[in-house]
Amino acid sequence: MTPRGVAEAVTVVIAAVVAFPLYWMVLTALKPEAEVISADPRPWTLAPTLDSFVRALTVQSFGRYLLNSIVVAVVVVLLSLLISFLAATALTRFRFRGRTTLLIMLLVVQMVPVEALTIPLFFLMRSVRDVAPVFGLNHLGSLVLVHLAFSLPFAIWMLRGFVAAVPAELEEAATLDGASRFRFLWQVLFPLVAPGLVATSVLSFIHAWNDFLFAKTFIISAAENQTLPLALQVFVKPDQNDWGAIMAGSTLMTIPVLVFFILVQRRLVAGLAGAVKS
Amino acid sequence: MMPTRRGDGRIAFAYLAPALLVLAGLMGYPVYQLVLISLFDYGQEQVSGGAPLAFLGLGNYTKLLSQDRFWAVLGQTVGFAAVCVAGTLLVGAVLAVLATRVRTWARMTLFLAALGAWATPAVAGSTIWLFLFDANFGFVNEVLGTTGFSWTYDKWVAFGLVAAQVVWCSFPFVMVTLYAGIKSIPGEVLEAAALDGASTVKTATSVILPLLRPLLIVVTIQSVIWDFKVFTQIYVMTGGGGIAGRNLVLNVYAYQQAFAASEYGLGAAIGVVMTVLLLAVTVGYLRALRRSGEVL
Numbered sequence: 001m002t003p004r005g006v007a008e009a010v011t012v013v014i015a016a017v018v019a020f021p022l023y024w025m026v027l028t029a030l031k032p033e034a035e036v037i038s039a040d041p042r043p044w045t046l047a048p049t050l051d052s053f054v055r056a057l058t059v060q061s062f063g064r065y066l067l068n069s070i071v072v073a074v075v076v077v078l079l080s081l082l083i084s085f086l087a088a089t090a091l092t093r094f095r096f097r098g099r100t101t102l103l104i105m106l107l108v109v110q111m112v113p114v115e116a117l118t119i120p121l122f123f124l125m126r127s128v129r130d131v132a133p134v135f136g137l138n139h140l141g142s143l144v145l146v147h148l149a150f151s152l153p154f155a156i157w158m159l160r161g162f163v164a165a166v167p168a169e170l171e172e173a174a175t176l177d178g179a180s181r182f183r184f185l186w187q188v189l190f191p192l193v194a195p196g197l198v199a200t201s202v203l204s205f206i207h208a209w210n211d212f213l214f215a216k217t218f219i220i221s222a223a224e225n226q227t228l229p230l231a232l233q234v235f236v237k238p239d240q241n242d243w244g245a246i247m248a249g250s251t252l253m254t255i256p257v258l259v260f261f262i263l264v265q266r267r268l269v270a271g272l273a274g275a276v277k278s
Numbered sequence: 279m280m281p282t283r284r285g286d287g288r289i290a291f292a293y294l295a296p297a298l299l300v301l302a303g304l305m306g307y308p309v310y311q312l313v314l315i316s317l318f319d320y321g322q323e324q325v326s327g328g329a330p331l332a333f334l335g336l337g338n339y340t341k342l343l344s345q346d347r348f349w350a351v352l353g354q355t356v357g358f359a360a361v362c363v364a365g366t367l368l369v370g371a372v373l374a375v376l377a378t379r380v381r382t383w384a385r386m387t388l389f390l391a392a393l394g395a396w397a398t399p400a401v402a403g404s405t406i407w408l409f410l411f412d413a414n415f416g417f418v419n420e421v422l423g424t425t426g427f428s429w430t431y432d433k434w435v436a437f438g439l440v441a442a443q444v445v446w447c448s449f450p451f452v453m454v455t456l457y458a459g460i461k462s463i464p465g466e467v468l469e470a471a472a473l474d475g476a477s478t479v480k481t482a483t484s485v486i487l488p489l490l491r492p493l494l495i496v497v498t499i500q501s502v503i504w505d506f507k508v509f510t511q512i513y514v515m516t517g518g519g520g521i522a523g524r525n526l527v528l529n530v531y532a533y534q535q536a537f538a539a540s541e542y543g544l545g546a547a548i549g550v551v552m553t554v555l556l557l558a559v560t561v562g563y564l565r566a567l568r569r570s571g572e573v574l
Contacts, residue, residue: 011377014391018388018446043417094289096290097287118536212400213533229401246409247409249402250398257398258393268454
């Protein structure tokens, strides 16, 4: 075999190992229950069934949780895109006092461990409940707010490079053509930083979608407002886990992110490279 | 940078206002509260209003720092993060280089698998790994012929398993970023090196590595920050920190102290200590960025 042939064979083997847990997840979700808890697990099944998916969707009303997760993630992505784009524009295209301090602050807040902040945030959401219930404990709004706050610093930091890369001459030309600052912002700048916006939205989406901790801490007594990661835990029992349903739930949870990733993967690679280069 | 115009400051402020509002309310204020809570004896009775708050000053901190438990957990956290970071960087870098050496179809296969691992939510990923390594029904034990062996019982084996899962889901970021970095090195630079008669090793160490240095710094520090703060994997895979809390890391420890033991003050103090440690890392990060020519 040529050296490249060897490298390709190695690559494929590694890819198989990396993908194996995902294969196992889908396979287990499709196996009949008896095969799942067999002491002699086989890497295939001759009797695929959707029973586990049915259990996950009916016993645990996954549909409802899926919808909640989608609502939170989509709202977070949209708000974070809008707010971070404006902020990144301000931080790169204007000079004002305190700009550097702000940039440093944005980096610093990323270091604060989210898990420690759950303590004060829990108390904050408890008091918000009395003023604006939708943003307080047990409501999805509380999750939107915290995920927005935690994804903004990284989003702004990342978008900054993309906005800075747009030449100033473009803005001068647009101004000469009589475009208002606002029009330039949305019609020229916004489309130009698209790869950055894609990379940013992927990261905000994952952030909100994967959250286990805040949902666990904030949504305490309103089961109908739970999100997906929490629903999975219900099938985990001390005596006997319902592995089939857990894997069906995991599959349902992973598919939307995977689809999103595959749709944007080219732009994501470009976005990451751009963010790092800038 | 745009030429300065009149009213720039005001417009900039208007653009920044939404971000500042969210960050001040949901990051700034909670950080202030965290420090404040850490100075009080804040337990279940205080939360429910049954007992008045007692100011302890640095009491929670002295209590914490005098615990053998805290130092053990701190050591575990640093060790665990170090193993995860090293593993992630090594796997990510090796595979990024490998990806540049193969044809598109092989590279796409690898990238798709990696995207899959990356896209898997932490809770789902942790659960899948647990099942793969399950004592009785796990595929891994079946293949190794070690049926009945519990991968989560022994402290270090359990840590190893969690670390492997963390590397699995975080190497793709490093791989994709470094791959993009390597591809962005202009072909002429490499041709020039080849014309000068540089060997592969020489090209790698004195041409490619220096060019990738800023990128390597970014992915290293990001990994340090992420892996120091691992929560979900430990929480899910070791059932909240392992038997008798043997697999605790600071993050999970703080959470358990606050929400399971209702010692909010002590939990907050652990959070503050962690923040300070991570800030030290940030300072290192900023210095590295400055040195590599990043203009703030």
